[in-house]
Amino acid sequence: MKGEARNEGMRLRACLSELREYVPGKTVRGAVKLSSNENPLGASPKVVEQIASMLKSGDLDISKYPWSEREEALREEISAFLHRFHGVSVPTENIVLGAGSDGILDTLTRMLLERNCEALIPIPTFSLYETLVLLAGGVPRFVHRSAADFSVPSDILLELLEYNKTKMLFLCSPNNPTGNAVTKEEMRCIADACDAVVVVDEAYAEFASHSFLEEALNRENVVVTRTFSKAFGLAGLRIGYAILPDWLVTAFRKASLPFSVNSVALEAAILALQDEEHLRRTVELVRKEREFLRKHLSKTFKVFPSEANFLLVDVSPLKAKAVCDALAAKGVLVRDCSSFRGAGDSFIRITVGKREQNEKLLAAMQDVVAEV
């Protein structure tokens, strides 16, 4: 064991000592899981049925490598969807695919960062950005979002920008875990002033009032990443996409791993886009239930406005960990945000569920407040 530990120190890249392991939302069989922002309706039943029958019939053959023709078919479906849903015409050539938005963010970071290059990260936000920057040999620079409403302090960001040194800026919109979106004005101000690539992570954009697709098409320095994991209910299949300006597309293809999107995920994503009814049902449910939860939770706690499928709740004077543990003991899982850099120890994030799940959460919450 001792020898092993010594070897580890000798062989591992230095950045690994700074890295923190990703803390996923908890999963316990049988519990009400409101900790990972998954779709409460699950995947579209049509997707599940058709994938099962394609596997059985051999139309979908998992012994074969994924076909590039199916990737093209998916990029066309995505383009058509973006036009129907957001009214924006995205050429298929500007759409790239990856193993979840995580996979896409990983590729982008490896493409853009060199040793000692910097990436700006307004916090609290999705913790993967920091990990990817460190793994690429870069330096994350953190900027605190406004304590009042978690808006992005564009003036401070712009002051930190250094020509030829700051290569990336991560903007999550709507932001995980705070729920607020970047405003069009903030984006204009930032993108105008910056030669770094602004990566807009739109994992929750289907639930939001606006998207930055147009900015990705009209600006050389804006990229939008999207996913099938949240509103489309395909988190287990690991598939996402991005809209890139022309100059990044060829490089992205070179830098991403061959066959990074598996063949089942490709077919499921195509089918999910064809069942837009399921997506619309999901979005409608989330918006309605988000308001239901907000109304009830805000009788006791400060609840922040959200454009996503979750709510950020400040449980102070209670501690987030105590509340999450007590809820878990009652079979309800929510996210303790203490592991998000810059979030402090009194925030919890609650995924919006179906009415019966939300009612269980509210009842458990009442018990917890009485007990803790």
Ligand SMILES: *Cc1c(COP(=O)(O)O)cnc(C)c1O
């Ligand atoms: C869930 C989430 C992702 C991960 O998306 P995948 O496509 O499942 O990798 C990316 N960004 C944010 C902000 C998320 O909350």
